[in-house]
Amino acid sequence: MAVPSVPASAATDVEQAMFEFVDAYNQAWEAAANEHGLSTAHACVLGRVETRRSMGKLAEELRCDASNITQIVVRLETRELVRREPNPEDRRSRQIVRTPSGDDLYGAFEESFEFPRSAAANLTVAERKQLTALLRKAMRG
Amino acid sequence: MAVPSVPASAATDVEQAMFEFVDAYNQAWEAAANEHGLSTAHACVLGRVETRRSMGKLAEELRCDASNITQIVVRLETRELVRREPNPEDRRSRQIVRTPSGDDLYGAFEESFEFPRSAAANLTVAERKQLTALLRKAMRG
DNA sequence: CGAGATTGCTTGATCGACTCAAGTAACCGT
DNA sequence: ACGGTTACTTGAGTCGATCAAGCAATCTCG
Structure with missing residues (x-):
């Protein structure tokens, strides 16, 4: 699906242009991820952990339940794209880091996301x- | 999740702005749908059938499998938001139309999608x- | 005309993404 | 040191998506 969509009848010209742009962006993003065997969820997570992050931080940033993150990270881990390291300062918490092969894969993904x-x-x-200025202004501000 | 994402380290300024805009758009769209008890998939379909469409056309427009559409349309139908009508010209095919209450709900959704x-x-x-001009130009020509 | 291919949709199986409820271990406050 | 909170995991369940099969209607062409 991956279509934010709004029927063809989308209001004004700018609104139509915004929709088309967003749709194109989304599509390109998903396509690039798939090219590298990544689901959108996996690509999201893999992108975030460029720098070390806890599970909780990931859940917060990606606005979803922690248990969802657990599941995704486990899968990424079995593919050896990330590692879960203990946090010496808080043994409840786990730090997620990309492995070198995770770095490579994500690099390749970004490369092919040329949109x-x-x-x-x-x-x-x-x-x-x-x-840049117009987008920022449009977004409230 | 609903985050196209690209790590905070997103390249140039324009690229960062594009990302932020797309993300904000996506988020707002999903939030508006949820407010009205619609998943993003349901909102997509409901949006398209503002004008009568066959299952196949929907699948094509939304770039997914026909069986996926079947499933979603069935759910929308049990909520009486759409109807599947026979196509007199080809009895294999079904025309999907919004019911009045589907119209109402979609109207309310669009209303609350103020982004x-x-x-x-x-x-x-x-x-x-x-x-408008810049977005169109950026999108390739 | 009629047998075989094609089209349009549905069904069933299966998987991933997501959420919620419950559980466990570690931490924090008093 | 006990009770509450935090960080994560586990398990159950739902929805979205895809694939393989199936069925009926239509098309095609000998």
Whole structure:
């Protein structure tokens, strides 16, 4: 599915453009993940643990239940893409880190997720600045 | 989860802004759906059938298996949000239509999905035009 | 016309993602 | 040191998604 969607009849022109952009982004993101044998959930987690993080922090950042994270991390661990290390300062907690092969895989994934890069490349320097400013302003502010 | 994500370390400024925008959009969309007791999949389908569509067309538009659509439409039908009508021109095919209460619910959902509207409202008319143009250009040409 | 392929959808099996409730171990406060 | 809280795990259950099979309607072409 992976389609935020809004029927073809989407309101104004900007709104339509926003929808199309978001949809294209989402699609490209999912496709890139799949290319590397990652589900979107796995890619999310793998992305976050570029720097060491606890399970709880991951759950919070990804806005889901801790038990969901457990499950995903376990699968990533059996694929040896991440490791769960004990936290010497709090033995309840576990620190998740990418393994070197996790780094490689995620690197390859990012590489093939060229949508944002190529979107940026379609714009001049000035336009990029403008777009950044407009997006930020649109998002409330 | 619902986080396309890219680690905090996301490349350039525009790319970061794009990510944040997409993420905010996705989140708002999902939240609006949930507010009305809709999963994202249900909201997708319900949105599409504003105008009559066959199962196959839905599957194609939403890029998923036909059996997935069957399942979702069945659930929507038991909630009386859509109806499956026979297609007199091809008795294998079924036309999906929203019921009046489906219309109401989807209307309420769209109403509460104010992200794109308010994003647009944060911009001047000229800025909206600019943003539309930039997004389209970024998306390839 | 009619047998064989194709199309449109449904069913059933299976898996992953997600949530919730319950459990366990470690920590913290008094 | 006991009670409550925190960090995570486990188990049950649901939904979303895909695949393989099946069935009926339609199409095709000899």
